[in-house]
Amino acid sequence: MIKILLVDDEYLERDVLRMIIGSRGGEFQVVGEAENGLEAVKFVKEHDVDIVIMDIKMPKMTGLEASRLIKEYNPMIGIIIVSAYNDFEFAQHAIKYSLDDYLLKPSRPEHIFEALESTVGKIRQNKDPGKSGREDMKTAFMTFCRSGDYIRAKKYLRRVKKMHFDSYDEEKEVTKVLLESILTVAEYFGIDVEKNLKMQVQEKLMTSKTREQYFQILEIIFEEVFDVIISEKRVAYKEEMTYALHFIEKHLTDDLTLESAASYMNISTHYFSKLFKSEVGENFIDYVTDKKVERAKELIVDTDLPLNVLAFELGFNEANYFSKVFKKRAGMTPSQYRREAEEKKSEEKNLFRKGNYAANGKWII
Structure with a gap:
């Protein structure tokens, strides 16, 4: 019932x-x-x-x-x-x-x-997801990858990484399914993963004991496969600007410039700038900055990375500049954002403690 x-x-x-x-x-x-x-x-x-x-x-x-x-x-x-x-x-x-x-x-x-x-x-x-559940995961992931949709495939991986499983065996099985999927995609595109990453993957395997460590191997191979797909334009997108959007997402943490994106698109910087604004609806710098702040929010909430390290990982040379940019976009500094996120998590945990009750819209222990 x-x-x-x-x-x-x-x-x-x-x-x-x-x-x-x-x-x-x-x-x-x-x-x-x-x-x-x-x-x-x-x-x-x-x-x-x-x-x-x-x-x-x-x-x-x-x-x-x-x-x-x-x-x-x-x-x-x-x-x-x-x-x-x-x-x-x-x-x-x-x-x-x-x-x-x-x-x-x-x-x-x-x-x-x-x-x-x-x-x-x-x-x-x-x-009980069983075999059918894992097959669904595999199908979704491979669909994103084969269509060259780096943005959605990357988000899918992040979501799976956050999932909680009932057992270690289930965690291992899901990671294995996704690893097999990306290797199949590599074969589909004719990408020799073993040749490019053999030593790096072997080193990781030697020290891998946890799902987190195995997932890192999956991410290394995933990024390598999309390095080739994006850099060599192995997929024919319907809209030309889609190439640029995936290129931006792939190189978001690098020293990404208008010139490098225009060069990738094989058009002049001036024309690319005008085309980007026309088709995307905002200029290149604003778009990239918004994307970096969006990713920063995820890292602030989901990781314990020090904010200066986080800033560096997102391609900001100075933590103070990152803080100013973040505040302008988010309305608060990165440290304030993390503090609010931690307070919210704490309040939600209190919500489920025995004996809590509501008073004037607030929860009291």
Whole structure:
């Protein structure tokens, strides 16, 4: 039996959903209701729940924010968001927070059950991904790589790197699948990885004991393969400027200049500058700076790298200059950004401690 929590600040909406779900018999069971995101998070902490059906707009805490906290607390809980707004911005947030499905108000009963059944399938696969789950990962990764999509392939690798697995064997198997995938891609493009990286990979293998270390080998091979794909333009993109965007992403941490990008595109610096602004919508320097700050935010949150080291890795020669650039884009210094991120993580951990309660929108231990 699938246990469901209904979350909506309107009782009538919950009542209708409860009746629709109850019409299916014993397959699904509504085990609780909540009026806002705070109550939903508290309920999930204290009760056994498989799926949360939650409105997006609620007082005290939105459905999206509650979804993020619930997923961080227990990624195995399925979340279906209900929204009256069919817009692109919502879809972006839904993807960001790894939501499983969404419904638009009003929804027909058959659409509700389709969303429930789809979410149940995802939950079961996540609990035991097995061979089919790994094959899906392999297919997605190889699709990005074979199409020469360095940006999406790189983001996919970062996401997998952050995933938590139930066992070391599962971690090892997933890393192995991705490693096999990138080697297959290398063969597809006729890239001799062994010739180019044999000594470097062998040295890493000699000291590799953890998944992190094996993942480094995967990243070394991945970067080498895309060095060739991008530098030799092995893929025919539909839009010419796509070459430049992937080149920028690949060399983001290098001494990247307008001249080097224009040279790669084999056009004059002046013409490339005008073309870039026309097709991308902002000038080259602003685009590169925004990309570096975006990557800096990820590194600040996800790593313990000292900020001066982080600045150097992103191609800034001076930590003070990096701090000024970051503040101009993010509205705060890198150290302030890290402090806020750490405070937020701490608050979220407190949220799930026994005995917490909400007062005036804030959580008190």
